[in-house]
Each structure stands twice: as C-alpha cells, then as structure tokens.
Amino acid sequence: MKNALLTLLFILSGIASYAQDSIKVSYSQEPDTLVRQRFIDRYENVFMTKVPTRHMFKVGYQGSEVQGMGINFGYEYKLLPSLSFEAALFAQFSEYNEALADHLLHFNWKQVNIWVNAKARWYYNMNRRIKKGLNANNFSGPYIGFTYDQSVFLRYQYTNTNTGRIGLLYGLQSRFFNNGFVDFSVALFNKEAGANSYVEGSPAFWKPKNYVLGTNLNIGLAIGDWKKTKTAPFCDIIFCDELVKGQWKVQMPNISIGLKNQIVRTEVAYERKLGKIPLSMQGDIGFSLYNNNWFRSSPTRSTSVEGNLQLRYYFLRNFKERRGKSTSDLSGPYAGLLGGYNFNFIKSRYKYQPEFNQNIETRIWNTALLLGYQQRLFKRIFFDASLVYRKSFLVDDTYLGRQKPFLTSKMTMGFTF
Template sequence: MKYFLPLLLILLKSLTVAAQDTIRVTYSEEPDTLSVRQKFIDRYDNVFMTRVPTKHIVKAGYRTSDLRGIGIGVDISYEYKLLPFLSVEATLRGQTNAANDAIYSRTFVKPWRGNTWLGAKARWYYAMPARIRKGLNANNFSGAYLAMSYELPLKSIDRYNSSPYKRIVGVASGFQSRFLNWGHIDISFGAYYTEPRPREASWHPLYSNKSPVDFKRNIIFSTQMTVGIALGDWKRSLPSQLCEVLLCDEEIHNQWKLRFPEFSIGLDQQSLRTGIAREAKFGKSPFSLDMSANAEFYDRKWDSVRGSSIKVGLQPRYYFLQRMQIRRGKSGNNLSGFYTAFEIAMLHTKYGTTGYFPNINERYWSISPSIGFQQRLFKHIYVDTNVGYHVLPADVPYPYDALHRRYSARLELGFTF
C-alpha cells in the first residue's frame, strides 16, 4: 500500500504531460522594408526635386542629335508652366555641324547665323496631374512628357549653308528631370518633318525647280539628349544627400560603359553614333586603364555624303584628387572624380562625296592629352566629360585635319555595369 500512492502520482503526472499541447512555438525576425522604402523615396524626391513647385526654368545644355545634320550643339532655353500638365518653351540652339562627337574650337568661327536655330515647344506632362493628386509630385518640370516642336534657322535661305532644311516640325516622347540644385537632363525620341530648302537649280531664273515635295522622304526618326545646368524657383537640396546618389564610398575596381546611342533614321538621312568601353583600376592606386571603341556612321542623300569613323583608343587615367578625397571620407576606391589622361588611338575614316572634296579611306594614329571628370550615378548611369587637345602625327586631308588638330570638349552619358 505504501508503494501504491507514489505510483499513482507518477501515473497521473505522465498522463497530464501527455495531454499537453504539442504545437511548437518558433520566433523569427523580418527586416523593416517600409522604412528602407521610405528612405529611398525621400532620397529620390530630394535628389530629383519632384516635390518642389517650379513654374520658371532657364536651361543651358550640351545636346547630341544628328537631326539637323551631323554634329552636336549647345541649347539655351526658357520653359514656363501654363498648367500643371502643360508648359511652353523657347529655345536658341547652336548647331556645330561637325562630324565626330565633340565641340571643337573652330566650330564657332563658322557663320553663326547659318548654324543657329530658333525653336518653340509645347510639352504635355501627362502623368503629372495624377502624381500631384497622390502627393508624389509638385507642379514642376520633372517627368515623362509628349511634345510638339517647331524650329527654323536664324539665317534665311543660303545654298552654301551646311543645313538643308528651312524648318523642322516634330512630335516626340521623352523624359525630363532635375538633378540636385543645378543639374538637368532631357532624353527624347520623336518623328520630325524636315522641310527641305529649294534645290540649287531653283536659284537660277531659267531653271526653276517645280518638282513636288515627297513628304515621306522628309520624315526623320531621331533621338535627342540634352545634359546641362538649369536655374529655377526652387529650394536648395541638402549636400548630405549627394553621396547617397553618387555612391561616394563604394569600391569599384572595374566597369563596362555603354554609351547612349544617338541615331537619326529617314529615307534621305541615316546616322548612328555609339560606343563601348572597359575601365579597370591598378589595384588600390588612383591609376586606371580605359579601353574604348566608338563608331559613327552617316549617309546623307541631300548632299551626297556618306562616311564613317571608327576609333579604338587606349587611355591611361590618373584620378589625382582621389587619395585626398578618401582621407576626407568623401570618396572610395572607385572610378569617379577628376582625372588627367593621355590617349593613344587608331582612327579608320571613310568619307565620300560627289562634291569638290576628295574621297577618304585612311587609317591614322592620334595622341590626345586631356583633363576630365567622370561620375557614377545610381550604380547604372555614368557621366564622363573632358577637355583635350588632339594631334595627328601626319597631315590628314579634309575634313579630319580640321577636327583633330585642335582643342575640343566632349560629354558622354550612358549606362554602366
């Protein structure tokens, strides 16, 4: 009997334990994605100033487009908001009309009136009203748009002018954005009607040209990109946000760079300009090696000119401020900052015309010392600009003796990975 009570207690205890809930309780942690997302949204808004109201903006930029003939140029424009979704813009546009992808010193010696255009544009920011209602945007100039434009050269008809057009009317879709306090970028693709000038025979009183204009032959599909500065009625953004955008502390030892393609396609005009490069650092030093290949192709029926230029270059670079910036905590061991460079390049040039100038099909070597600035933006975008002096070791026939024996300035925008 004395053993019965202890055994009964043990039995009851075991039954009680067996009857307990056997569901296991586990614990886990999840990252706070809401605050991370909000931080990114706030950074995006501050960098691109999407929530800052702006009704006036003055822009000065470097433009790449072959729409008006081979070349690039400089734009100065003023844009005003009539309604939250509608703006008007007036532009003064200087066209360099030079082959290759840089602005050269002799560009501005040409008759300036024949290479200067006046333009007007209306932009419809179709997504802005909805973004304003949702609190994602203010009434400003940042966002996607549809546009109609009208341009005409400042000089009247001149048969010796390099531009063949009397006026240009276009419709385009694009994206314009502010960048911090002074930056500005505008990228678009559109269809343009390029009204031709009268042919040379029409200047002769006995041989007037009355042939009808073929509308479809004067349609050109073209990309246009403008990068520059802008002044408007907005507040200044905080300097502390700059490194978050420019990735100051990131370690980058090598990168591929794909240049934004610039092209114009029409029945009477085709052109393409693009390039690719690979840049790699020498260990942790401020030295790097940039290997690039750039190509340009053009075919213009209106002046019977067809040509191409392929350039393969090898460019050692020295980022001369990088060590000081690293010590100050303003930079990492990467491929951004001011640099000096010395490029050795091989150029293969083809140029053919039915005019008075000889055809060219030659290869040349060139050397080009330069100073420049390169910067990564949001990991997958880069900007590279420099000023240099281009020298060819031998005399080169027209037109490339005028293009490479002088100072030049160029800006390159593209994608990096």
Template sequence: MFKFGLSQYYQAVPYPLTDDKTLNNLSLHLGYEVKFLPAFSLALSGHFPLYGVQAPFRESVQNTVMDAQLRWFVDMRRRIRKGKSANNFSGNYVALFFNMPGAFDDDPKAGIKLGFQRRFLNHGYMDFSFAIFKSVFDYHSYYGLATGLSFSTQASFGFALGDWKKSAVAPLCEILLCDEFQPQQWKIRLPEITVGYYLNRIRTGVAFERKVKASSWTINVQLDAAMNRGFNFLRYDHTVDLYDGNTVNQRTFKYAQVYSREGIVIFSVQPRYYFLQKRQRLNGKGGNGLSGWYTGLNTEYSYYKGWHGGWALAGGEFRTETNTIQAGPLAGFQLRLFRRGYLDLNTSYNFKQQLGDQKTSFGLRSNIGVGLAL
C-alpha cells in the same frame, strides 16, 4: 525654368565624318520652360553648334537652331496624387515642336516628340527624347505623308534655375554613386541615331575602365564607331558660274553638297589618374570609385573609309581610306549618375600622324560621353 547646358540635337548643317567639326554632334543649349497648366508647358530653346577652333564664329551663329515645344507631361496627374510637386518640370512628356535653323539654310522642321525630363540636385536636369519630324515644306508634298520623314534621338543635360521648392539637403547619394569601392565598369554611350529620307546616321561607343589595384590609376579602353549615308556639306572650295540674265559672275563656295557613304572606327586606350581621390579618402569623402577629375594620356587609332559624290567635285566623286594614330596629354571629368548612368568629358592635345603620309599635325580633340554604366 532657365536651362543652360549641352545638347545632342538636330544640326542645321550635316557634315560628313571626314569633315565633322561638331564634337559628337553637340551644341551649347540655352532654354526657358514655363508651365501654364499643371501638366502643360511651353519650352523655348536655342542650340549653338560647337565647332572646332578653326571654324569662324559666324558659322556657329548662322547655324544656330531655334526650337519651340508644346509639352504635355502625361504622368503629372499621377505625380500630384502621390503628393509630388507639379512645378518641378520632371516627368514623361509628349510634345509638338517647330524648329528654325540658322541663316545658312531656311528649312524649318516640325514634328512630335516622346521623351522624359528629370531634375536632380536642385540645379541639374537631363532630357532625352525620340523625335519624328520632317521639313515644313514636305508637309505640302503631293507624294504622301511619308515624304521627307525622319526619326532621331535627341538629348540635353546641364544646369537649371527655377522657382520650384528647393530641398534643404540634396539626396546626393540617390543621384551619385557614393562611398562604394568600384574596381571596374562597362560604359555604353547613348547612341545618336538619325534615320530619314535625306540622311541616315548612327554613332555609338562602348568602353571598359578598370582600376590598377587599389590605386588612383585606371585604364580606360574605348571603341567608338559611326556610319553615315546621306546628303552632307563637304569642305571643298569650288567656283561656280552664276548667270543673272545678262552677265555671268563667278562665285567661290567653301562647301559642296554631296552624297556620302562612309564609316569610321576609333579605338583608344587611356591611362587615367584621378588626382583628388587620395585627398577625398583622407577626408572621409569616399574616393574609391571611378568618378572625379583626372589627367592622363590619350592614345588612339582610327580607320576611315568613305565615298562622296556630287556635281561640284572634280570628276564627280572621290574615295578615301585612311589609318590615323594620335597621342597626347589628357584632362577630364567623370561622374556616375542614377546608379546606372555616367557622364565622361575630356580634352586632349594630340600629335597626329596619318599612316602612309609624311604629314603630321597637332590639335585638340574633345570627347563627351553620356550613357549607361554597368
């Protein structure tokens, strides 16, 4: 099975929230998985981090994470007894994994995963796992097995191509929420959690969306929050004297390794217009729910407070507290999955103003939400 999509995965280089160029810790995912026994598979993948448009392409290349997993689908025997295919790569699994970060930092990780993978609509897949891992160098530590141990949630979704038997007619309404009048919904974003010796981070969010009467307009109100404590690479130009035994040479670095304690809260209100719903209703194809393509307006307020410390910083540390507003046109796509799941992708081009500062700017902001819908 070939897989192409997006992943919320381990990043080779963690950035603090002030300089987090990764879109919700997302990467472009390209993978291949092959069964060599009915209940065992080998999964190989690459995770190309999605950085901002201002970041050089080589930064994404050198920070690409390569991953190898040996998976055991623990419920495959039961699926076979029920007459279900053993070759569709769906089920709950336990995996041993090894991943190698890009050229930026030679620090491979290894550990175990508990997860589940599901296929849908012949060419779709989603994969969620809980990973326990550590640097391979920490396995040789004299300070015990717990040294450097980390825990994290990891997820991916996208398109899949394989040699499984296709369904003649895809059971669409078993996957999507079809032909139901849906006036409102709560959305709880799948949290990104990392707990470990070097980094502790959590990001999550909740949203409420409601239709404006029976029209194609909705109001989406969303609250996102993130907390970060640990070692990060902060965008900070600095020069270091390097001594090679004979001479002293100066070298400039773009990033400084710092220890950060920070948090951010983002509140947004988005009027949305699902512009294809009227046509869908006229064609008898539903169009009464909260799924489909939309345009609208993004309005956003964010509050950030943080502290960063490191030997490369002037004075050894600095503190930051900001209040920022943004507003701009919005375009996106939302889909309800498996009755209680949702996928929401959007991009907006915003005017940005930091309160108390005369400087203004314009820029793109992308947001991808996957989680539980109620």
C-alpha cells in the same frame, strides 16, 4: 484589557506604515542603444521630384545630329500639371553634332546660326504620380511633345528660305540638384537641319522620304521659382562609398535616320581599376556611319571604327579618401593618356561621271592628353566630359606626322553595367 490590546495593535500598525514610507527610492537613466538614423530618398534628392516648380529658365549645351550643336536659351511655363509650353532661342555653332571646344576656341559670332523654337510637352503620368505622393507639380518626368523650329538668321545665303520644321517628341526631362537640368529626347521631324535641306526646294510634307528620326541631348543650368532645398550630402546620394573595380559603359547613341540620310554614332568601353592606386585602364571601341543620299546621282558613305586605350589617374581620390568622402568608385577629375587606331572608309559614286568614283581608305594612329571629369550616378548612369589635346598620324601618308596637334572636347552620357 481588550481596549489596551486594540490600542497597542493600532500603534504597531502606524509604526509599520511609517517604516514603509521612509524607504528611499532612487532613479537612474541609461542611454538608448539605438542610434538615430537618417533615411535618404536618393532619387528625390537628385532629381527634385517633390519640389513644385511652375517657371524655369534654362541655358544648356545642345547636341543633336538633326538640330546641330550649340547653346540653347529657353523658358518653360507650366500651364497645367501635365502640360507646359516652352519658347527658346538656339545659337547653332554647327549644323552637326561636333565638339564644342573646337568652335569656342575659334569662335566667330558671324558664323553662328540663330533659330527660334516653340515646344509643348505633355507629362503623361504626372497627375498619377502627384496623386500617389511621388511627385510635385514640376518639370521632371517623361513626356510626349510637339516642337516647331524656325531659322531667323543663317550665316550663308541659301536659295531656300523655307526652313521651318515640325517634330513629334518622346523624351525625359529632369531637374538635377538645385540648379541643373537634363533633357534627352527622340524626335520625328518632317525635314533635316543639314545644309543640303536649305538648297533644295520646300520638301513635301506627305512624302516619307522627307522625314528623319533623331536624338537630342540638352544639359545645363536652370533657374526657377523654387526655393533652394537642403539636400543630403552629395556622396550619400550618388554612392561615393561604393567600391568599383571595373565597369562597362555604353554611350547613349547619336542618331539621325531618314530614307535619304543616315548618321549613327555610339561607343562601348570597359574601364578597370589598377591595384590600390588611383589609376585605371580603359579600352573603348567607337563606331560611326554617315550615309548621304541627298543627290541620288552621287551618293556618299563614310564608315569609321576607332579603338583606343586610356590610362587615367584620378588625382583627387586619395585626398577625398582621407576625409572619408569617397572610395574607388571610378568617379572624379582625372588626367590621362590615350593611344588609338582609327580606320575610315569613304565610298563615293557618280552616276553620270563614273571616272570620279572613289574608294578611300584612311588609317590613323592617335595620341592624346586628357583632362576630364567622370561621375557615376545610381550605379547605372555615368557622365564623362574631357578636354583632349590630340595628335594624329596618317599611316599611309608620305609625309608622316605632318598633321598638327589640336585641342578638342568630348562629352558622353550613358549606362554602366
């Protein structure tokens, strides 16, 4: 009997085990509610700080009140992570920082001065940034430099052929996307590049009156030994989706300041969006000072203040908005109308011929048609370039309106607030 009970318990336990194994198990998958996100290093995508570079050919527009305006062709080579050397050829269209379109419209290669330049740059914080993983060995960053300019062809036969000039630089150079670069610097030179310096004798190196402090902007195309990288969408980098109703703009100043000669030019503007349509209104005030004391017996000072109102139409904004590529960020191509008023005052003094002293006041009404492109970058930087078809009217001119309209250009870089 006892054996029969044990056998029965064994059979029941086996049946129970079989019943448990026969239970069906099902599996299911649910989609993850977390959306995959892409993190963009905007600074790196624009300025290519983490792309190593050792060679770079540059072709750029150069504008400076000291070195003049023209096209600069340069080659820069990295000898050490913090040290580079550059050789350049500068086709100087003007001794002063004038509009590029004026000279291209009436271009004559016989009127171009040719300069050569040698430059050494010390990127003083490059090694530290490389160690921290913030930078690769390239040409992007602040620097301290030494430069030497020498003319090889001058369109006029000057009496002084000793036109070599040395300078100490402090600047910032950076790559801009795959094939762009920008270089802004402040330099102390031992002589100026204006026409008067060619006429005088060789200026003494040790005399402070022969030194001049000036700014220089060089912006253009760059080709090097880097591989083109896939950057994030343009608008993801420069905040195209930012809604901007108004902005203050301050131009980077153009200066040439010495004891004998001073030039200062700058501009402040405020731009305001008008309603929901792609229109904006801009008011700006520009100031320029030119003080010439090259010849102590006949100093000259010219001061100019100009105020303008612009109506701008960003004609591609609606097209971009429909494709989700932009909002009203006051960036993009535009067409515009300008009206303004300019006041000029020129004062000349002649020590030995006071009868020739002059105090000239000129008031001018300006009208213009504009076609340009403006771009905000990182909320605090802007670039604005335009072609300008301008007509001026002298207020005190007996033959009002005799001035002919002319085509010119304007390029501005600066900061927004």
